[in-house]
Amino acid sequence: xxxxxxxxxxxxxxxxxxxxxxxxxxxxxxxxxxxxxxxxxxxxxxxxxxxxxxxxxxxxxxxxxxxxxxxxxxxxxxxxxxxxxxxxxxxxxxxxxxxxxxxxxxxxxxxxxxxxxxxxxxxxxxxxxxxxxxxxxxxxxxxxxxxxxxxxxxxxxxxxxxxxxxxxxxxxxxxxxxxxxxxxxxxxxxxxxxxxxxxxxxxxxxxxxxxxxxxxxxxxxxxxxxxxxxxxxxxx
Amino acid sequence: xxxxxxxxxxxxxxxxxxxxxxxxxxxxxxxxxxxxxxxxxxxxxxxxxxxxxxxxxxxxxxxxxxxxxxxxxxxxxxxxxxxxxxxxxxxxxxxxxxxxxxxxxxxxxxxxxxxxxxxxxxxxxxxxxxxxxxxxxxxxxxxxxxxxxxxxxxxxxxxxxxxxxxxxxxxxxxxxxxxxxxxxxxxxxxxxxxxxxxxxxxxxxxxxxxxxxxxxxxxxxxxxxxxxxxxxxxxx
DNA sequence: TGTACATCAGTGAACGCGCGTTCACTGATGTAC
DNA sequence: TGTACATCAGTGAACGCGCGTTCACTGATGTAC
Numbered sequence: 061x062x063x064x065x066x067x068x069x070x071x072x073x074x075x076x077x078x079x080x081x082x083x084x085x086x087x088x089x090x091x092x093x094x095x096x097x098x099x100x101x102x103x104x105x106x107x108x109x110x111x112x113x114x115x116x117x118x119x120x121x122x123x124x125x126x127x128x129x130x131x132x133x134x135x136x137x138x139x140x141x142x143x144x145x146x147x148x149x150x151x152x153x154x155x156x157x158x159x160x161x162x163x164x165x166x167x168x169x170x171x172x173x174x175x176x177x178x179x180x181x182x183x184x185x186x187x188x189x190x191x192x193x194x195x196x197x198x199x200x201x202x203x204x205x206x207x208x209x210x211x212x213x214x215x216x217x218x219x220x221x222x223x224x225x226x227x228x229x230x231x232x233x234x235x236x237x238x239x240x241x242x243x244x245x246x247x248x249x250x251x252x253x254x255x256x257x258x259x260x261x262x263x264x265x266x267x268x269x270x271x272x273x274x275x276x277x278x279x280x281x282x283x284x285x286x287x288x289x290x291x292x293x294x295x296x
Numbered sequence: 297x298x299x300x301x302x303x304x305x306x307x308x309x310x311x312x313x314x315x316x317x318x319x320x321x322x323x324x325x326x327x328x329x330x331x332x333x334x335x336x337x338x339x340x341x342x343x344x345x346x347x348x349x350x351x352x353x354x355x356x357x358x359x360x361x362x363x364x365x366x367x368x369x370x371x372x373x374x375x376x377x378x379x380x381x382x383x384x385x386x387x388x389x390x391x392x393x394x395x396x397x398x399x400x401x402x403x404x405x406x407x408x409x410x411x412x413x414x415x416x417x418x419x420x421x422x423x424x425x426x427x428x429x430x431x432x433x434x435x436x437x438x439x440x441x442x443x444x445x446x447x448x449x450x451x452x453x454x455x456x457x458x459x460x461x462x463x464x465x466x467x468x469x470x471x472x473x474x475x476x477x478x479x480x481x482x483x484x485x486x487x488x489x490x491x492x493x494x495x496x497x498x499x500x501x502x503x504x505x506x507x508x509x510x511x512x513x514x515x516x517x518x519x520x521x522x523x524x525x526x527x528x529x530x531x532x
Numbered sequence: 533t534g535t536a537c538a539t540c541a542g543t544g545a546a547c548g549c550g551c552g553t554t555c556a557c558t559g560a561t562g563t564a565c
Numbered sequence: 566t567g568t569a570c571a572t573c574a575g576t577g578a579a580c581g582c583g584c585g586t587t588c589a590c591t592g593a594t595g596t597a598c
Contacts, residue, residue, distance in 0.1 A: 083574060086561055092574080111347055114551060125576050127553080136552065193507050194430050253514060257501075257522050264500025265493075271429050278489060286493050290526030319541060322594055328541080350584060361543050363586080372585065 081123040093132040095122050100143045101188070108187030110140055110195060147188050154181045155229045159236065167243045168294055171236035175262055175284050178229065182266035183280065190270060193263065233259060237292060246293045254292055261287040317359040329368040331358050336379045337424070344423030346376055346431060383424050390417045391465045395472065403479045404530055407472035411498055411520050414465065418502035419516065426506060429499060469495060473528060482529045490528055497523045 084091050099121040103113055115136050119126040133139040158177030162170045182189035234255040240246045246254075265283045268275070277283075288294045320327050335357040339349055351372050355362040369375040394413030398406045418425035470491040476482045482490075501519050504511070513519075524530045 081575095083560075086573060088574095109347060111345060115553090116551065127555090127577085128575050130553075131574070190430075193504070194426075195507060256511075256514060257519055257526075260500035260504050260519065261497045261523075262500065263504050264496035264498065267503055268429070268496050268499050271431060275492075278492060283493055283496065286527065287497075290493075290529075291522065293526075317542095319593075322540060324541090351586090352584065362584095363544085363588090364542050366586075367541070 090132075092122070092124070092128065096129060096132060096139060097142050097146055100139055101146060104143060104191050105185060105187050108190045108194075110191055113140060115139070144192065147185075147192055150188075151178070151181050151192065152229050154178075155232055159232055166245075167236065167239035168245050168288075168296070171233075171240055171292070171294075172284070172288060174232055174236055175258070175288065176281065179262055179266050179280055179284060183269060186266075186270040189266065194267065230255065230259060240292060240294065245295065249293075257291050258287060261291055326368075328358070328360070328364065332365060332368060332375060333378050333382055336375055337382060340379060340427050341421060341423050344426045344430075346427055349376060351375070380428065383421075383428055386424075387414070387417050387428065388465050390414075391468055395468055402481075403472065403475035404481050404524075404532070407469075407476055407528070407530075408520070408524060410468055410472055411494070411524065412517065414498055415502050415516055415520060419505060422502075422506040425502065430503065466491065466495060476528060476530065481531065485529075493527050494523060497527055 096118060100113060100118045103117055103121060104110065107113070113136075115129050116126050118139070119129060129139065133142070155174050155177045158173040159170050162173040165173075234251055237246070237255045237258065238251040241248050241251060262284070265280070265287070269277055332354060336349060336354045339353055339357060340346065343349070349372075351365050352362050354375070355365060365375065369378070391410050391413045394409040395406050398409040401409075470487055473482070473491045473494065474487040477484050477487060498520070501516070501523070505513055
């Protein structure tokens with residue numbers, strides 16, 4: 061007595077729905093929207109490829125008919141954009157939480173905690189990170205603009221308006237670097253310039269780990285500390 | 297009198313061939329192989345997406361019927377692999393040429409030239425670079441193993457055997473760092489560890505430029521010099 | 533020198549597939565009277 | 566309290582498309598006799 065999908069004889073057009081979802085009550089149709097984002101996020105976490113995401117695959121994962129997606133998103137790009145926004149928000153929250161947790165430990169420890177949180181998000185969710193920062197830009201998908209005015213920032217309004225949501229996390233980084241300089245824990249140089257090089261260094265550390273996993277990578281903490289010493293100039 | 301593709305009435309199945317290629321003479325069939333690699337390379341340079349490359353697109357670009365590709369490659373993966381090998385070779389040659397050109401200028405200048413050549417290749421061919429180092433690994437495509445034994449290397453044979461061809465370029469990097477240390481231009485630390493952090497730093501510098509082009513990036517040379525000072529410890 | 537034949541480079545049509553999207557429809561839940 | 570109706574959440578079938586790959590075929594070039 062094997063458990064079979066409801067429906068018995070499978071429809072030839074779309075594969076048999078593995079589990080038939082129960083319909084949402086009136087006024088709660090919006091729930092499906094969240095389920096769709098979560099399902100697409102799950103699929104992207106496995107493939108890491110935005111282009112390879114298919115609406116039919118998402119519908120299969122959720123257990124609905126494909127056209128039902130159009131009740132909540134006008135097209136595929138809108139669904140993908142919603143997923144990216146959700147992931148950027150997760151990254152932002154992870155970095156902020158780490159920084160707040162170490163607020164009492166001094167600017168250097170706080171900066172280190174934020175950097176490590178960024179790297180851990182990337183290494184623990186490599187495909188999600190790739191989707192956020194490994195895309196070629198200007199293709200079908202663009203992210204919504206959010207304001208970014210980093211302290212001491214040289215970001216022109218025009219440039220900032222097209223920055224991804226993750227730019228807020230970059231603001232944390234500039235802040236952290238500035239505080240270390242203010243506390244005389246690091247040489248006083250343009251914090252924006254230093255933060256930029258820290259960001260690229262961290263990105264390189266985690267991105268190459270994802271692309272060349274068989275390389276004998278040193279411990280993440282060691283590389284991050286090397287960056288904080290070498291680029292920011294943190295003593296200790 | 298507009299110039300029309302030969303054939304007049306277009307076939308409905310494959311789009312009309314825009315230019316009809318003249319057939320290769322006997323014994324020269326291999327020429328098409330090179331043309332196919334070049335065409336696929338051209339397409340990838342525009343899209344930067346290995347998954348989005350299609351045999352039909354390549355055939356269109358070259359001006360042949362799609363099945364002709366199978367005379368030279370057993371399947372799509374083989375063609376893509378050939379393209380990647382060609383691109384890796386270009387990167388390797390670019391870095392080596394830069395290093396050789398500056399051989400007489402001392403180890404520091406030579407290392408700097410190699411690093412800049414690596415970054416220039418990446419920024420001048422962003423999509424090609426993305427194809428080489430931005431892929432998620434272990435998907436359908438894997439690169440052929442080539443031996444890598446960097447001086448002072450800690451790369452185990454098992455790990456090295458799965459490294460991409462570009463690993464030879466990494467060998468140049470370890471060499472360059474070692475020579476700077478030997479000439480007492482930089483602190484004597486494990487050159488493999490330093491070279492690894494330089495590689496990730498350079499990768500971050502160029503990869504993020506490709507993914508977030510609207511960011512107010514500082515000049516490439518400045519960031520590279522910051523890395524050589526901060527990570528390698530080059531004085532001056 | 534002529535001719536039958538083999539080889540080589542490449543073609544045209546077709547296959548089955550998964551895709552995004554559209555369309556007319558269903559059927560349960562709530563609401564006005 | 567009963568009932569006609571509107572709303573809401575979701576469905577099933579179909580569309581046209583581009584894809585990788587297979588198959589039997591073509592037609593020019595070279596070669597053996």
